[in-house]
Amino acid sequence: MRKYISKFHYLTQDLPHRSHVEQAQIACEAGSNWVQYRCMTKTDEELIAEIHQIASICDDWGATLILTNHYHLLDKVDAQGVHIEDFDADFAAIREAITDEKTLGASATNIEALLRVQNSGVVDYCGYGPFAHTDTKPNDKPLLGYAGYYALEKQPIDIPVIAVGAYNLPM
Numbered sequence: 249m250r251k252y253i254s255k256f257h258y259l260t261q262d263l264p265h266r267s268h269v270e271q272a273q274i275a276c277e278a279g280s281n282w283v284q285y286r287c288m289t290k291t292d293e294e295l296i297a298e299i300h301q302i303a304s305i306c307d308d309w310g311a312t313l314i315l316t317n318h319y320h321l322l323d324k325v326d327a328q329g330v331h332i333e334d335f336d337a338d339f340a341a342i343r344e345a346i347t348d349e350k351t352l353g354a355s356a357t358n359i360e361a362l363l364r365v366q367n368s369g370v371v372d373y374c375g376y377g378p379f380a381h382t383d384t385k386p387n388d389k390p391l392l393g394y395a396g397y398y399a400l401e402k403q404p405i406d407i408p409v410i411a412v413g414a415y416n417l418p419m
Contacts, residue, residue: 251351253373253408254282254312260302262289272302276309284331286316299325314353319346329353331375335361343370355412357389359403366407376400378413 258275260268303326306313319330329351355375356362365374
């Protein structure tokens with residue numbers, strides 16, 4: 249069964265001047281229907297407390313909530329899935345752990361990795377990038393730019409691909 253994957257995802261960030269909760273609220277108010285909670289700086293207990301707040305906001309606005317990497321928390325919070333940034337992850341094992349009811353996304357930085365994600369047969373969508381420079385995530389991967397996405401037209405890609413890593417908009 250193919251799941252609904254929004255074409256526009258908002259990813260929260262570890263920002264010094266705005267909490268993840270505030271970011272989720274702003275994103276939903278602006279019309280985002282997909283929020284990816286990307287926090288890499290807190291303990292599980294802190295994450296759970298914050299995810300509960302963000303889940304409530306997403307519920308109020310009818311937005312999908314996806315956790316970045318923390319799939320071990322899915323049974324403790326109200327989130328619709330997880331996005332895995334680990335390029336070497338065992339997607340089949342993660343899918344088994346989260347069940348088919350949850351959405352599973354993964355990251356890729358080149359065509360070979362994107363095809364690996366797709367060919368796993370268990371990932372619902374792929375975040376592909378970086379499109380352009382971003383300060384929100386340290387990255388030493390080559391920037392794909394438009395040419396990197398146009399190159400996908402020549403590939404047998406049949407899962408949704410979301411462009412990631414782009415210009416930093418002030419929030």
